[in-house]
Amino acid sequence: MTKYQSQDKFFKKAKEEGYRARSVFKLQAIDERYHLLRPGMKVLDLGAAPGSFLQYIGEKIGERGVGIGIDLQKIEDLKLVNVKTYQGDIFDEELYKKIxxxxxxxxxxxxxxDLAPKTTGIPFVDGGASLDLNLQVLEVVAKYLRRGGGLVMKILPGFNEGDLIGEARKIFRVIRKYRPQAVRKSSGESYIVCLKKS
Ligand SMILES: C[S@@+](CC[C@H](N)C(=O)[O-])C[C@H]1O[C@@H](n2cnc3c(N)ncnc32)[C@H](O)[C@@H]1O
Incomplete structure (x- = not known):
């Protein structure tokens, strides 16, 4: 199968199943492997637009669960009673207090x-911007994730990812790196799955 056929496969599948982006199949694959989402959970999704992660999260957490998404971009109403979205910057501390x-x-x-900076195509620059976002995610985790909770975080190549994993290790007892099938073959991205916050 060529690269374009495989991109088409997830793009078409997302359309057919009513998801807003093909990214949903990355989260689905991670969830199927690590069994992260359960009914009643409270989940925060950072970099949530256009909303496919939130659509999946909304289905899995059920009506007792709460899903909250944040993005710089406006997220069109997902029409899910258990999901709420906020337009804003993940660096804005006041936003979390409000939420x-x-x-x-x-x-x-x-x-x-699933945060992604505006990319320049220069791996070192893009990787550095992604690292800044991810270090902020760890700050948010330290304050707003319960003990025992988990984190799924996208990482891009182009920087010393060991630094980030080293920081995550200070917070979580289990760390795994995973590259779902739906990641485009041309992309260096992968995800780290962090479990059991200390
Ligand atoms: C790959 S998209 C997310 C796709 C999403 N997971 C989905 O399934 O629909 C990455 C998002 O990160 C957002 N983003 C980047 N920097 C941000 C920041 N500082 N604060 C909030 N969102 C940010 C972008 O606006 C973009 O919508």
């Missing part, structure tokens, strides 16, 4: 991040 207050939340059970 927690407005939704009567304390901490989340799971945080997902």
């Amino acid at each position: 927690v207050r407005e939704n009567g939340l304390d901490k989340f059970d799971l945080i997902t991040s």
Whole structure:
């Protein structure tokens, strides 16, 4: 199968199944492998537009669960009663305070991040921008993820990923790297799955 046929496969499948992006199949594959999402969970999705992760999360957490998405871009209404979205920057501390207050939340059970910086095509620059985002994700995790909770985070190549994994190791007891089939063959991206926050 050529690269383009395989891109088509996930793109078409997303359309057919009513998902807003093919990325959904990355989260689905990660969830099927690590069994992360369960009914009733409270989940925070960082870099959530256009919303396919949230669509999947909404299905898995059921009506007792709460899914919250943040993105710089506006997310068109997902029409899911258990999912709410906020347009904003993940570096904005006031936004988290607002989210927690407005939704009567304390901490989340799971945080997902598919954050991607505006890319330049220069791996070193893009990787550095991705690292900045990911270090901020770890800050959010430290404050807003419950003990025992998990994190799924996209990483790009082009920087010393060992530094990031080293930071994650200070917070989580289990760390795995995983590259779902739906990641385009031309992309260097992969995900780290962090489990059991200390
Ligand atoms: C690959 S897309 C996410 C796709 C999403 N997981 C889905 O399934 O629909 C990455 C997103 O990260 C967002 N992003 C990048 N930097 C951000 C920041 N500082 N704060 C919030 N969102 C950011 C971008 O706006 C973009 O929508």
